[in-house]
Amino acid sequence: MSITGRIHSIETCGTVDGPGLRVVVFTQGCPLRCLYCHNPDCREISGGTEVTADEMVAEIQKYRFYIRPPGGVTLSGGEPLMQPEFVQEILRQCKALGIHTALDTSGYCPLAIARPVLEFVDLVLLDIKSFNPSIYTQVTSVSLQPTLDFAQYLSDCHKPAWIRFVVVPGLTDDPNNVAGLAQFVARLKNVERVEVIPFHKMGEYKWQQLGYDYQLSNTPTPTPECIQAIRAQFQQATPALVL
Numbered sequence: 001m002s003i004t005g006r007i008h009s010i011e012t013c014g015t016v017d018g019p020g021l022r023v024v025v026f027t028q029g030c031p032l033r034c035l036y037c038h039n040p041d042c043r044e045i046s047g048g049t050e051v052t053a054d055e056m057v058a059e060i061q062k063y064r065f066y067i068r069p070p071g072g073v074t075l076s077g078g079e080p081l082m083q084p085e086f087v088q089e090i091l092r093q094c095k096a097l098g099i100h101t102a103l104d105t106s107g108y109c110p111l112a113i114a115r116p117v118l119e120f121v122d123l124v125l126l127d128i129k130s131f132n133p134s135i136y137t138q139v140t141s142v143s144l145q146p147t148l149d150f151a152q153y154l155s156d157c158h159k160p161a162w163i164r165f166v167v168v169p170g171l172t173d174d175p176n177n178v179a180g181l182a183q184f185v186a187r188l189k190n191v192e193r194v195e196v197i198p199f200h201k202m203g204e205y206k207w208q209q210l211g212y213d214y215q216l217s218n219t220p221t222p223t224p225e226c227i228q229a230i231r232a233q234f235q236q237a238t239p240a241l242v243l
């Protein structure tokens with residue numbers, strides 16, 4: 001019998017979650033509570049729709065013509081590693097079909113759980129939301145160390161990764177925070193790209209609909225100069241990796 005899991009939605013022509021054109025599966029459930037989350041309706045593992053891994057792979061296969069390499073499938077969320085067996089089975093079947101696989105994760109997951117899933121992942125999109133532990137906890141409500149351990153594990157086993165960092169003015173844009181993360185990333189051996197992403201408020205209306213308290217209403221989005229300065233910091237530490 002096929003393994004079941006819960007998903008929030010599927011995007012069939014994704015262009016920002018990995019290389020090429022991708023089918024992006026947004027899984028349900030996330031242990032983090034990021035202040036800027038644009039998918040707060042992904043939070044609860046009990047939400048979304050129940051599907052089987054076989055059904056998901058059948059759905060993904062409908063788009064095989066569009067997702068030829070360098071495109072593929074990306075498992076995102078929510079936090080895909082909250083449903084490790086379900087996600088592993090989708091990735092395993094996709095890889096067997098020759099489809100490029102990516103996993104978009106916060107890395108907030110015990111390595112013993114993540115390791116078997118990662119066997120079927122070609123590329124990890126790892127969100128490191130801050131390098132300063134107290135800012136990280138302020139942003140996400142969880143601790144930083146599991147994500148750093150996850151990043152180090154990916155480096156040790158040479159698993160290709162893109163690092164993603166969201167710039168929130170007054171929160172994550174502190175130059176010392178950025179410098180610490182840039183130096184950490186520079187020591188990793190597997191990073192192919194660093195993405196500096198401006199915070200936006202496109203999900204704010206969802207917070208209101210769900211009755212959640214959105215604390216960043218008065219936080220401005222970062223200026224182009226701010227983004228440029230942060231990109232320059234990463235560029236200094238990791239030339240050629242920064243987008």
Ligand code: SF4
Nearest residue numbers: 030032033034037078
């Ligand atoms: S990790 Fe992603 S899905 Fe989870 S709360 Fe943070 S932004 Fe939202």
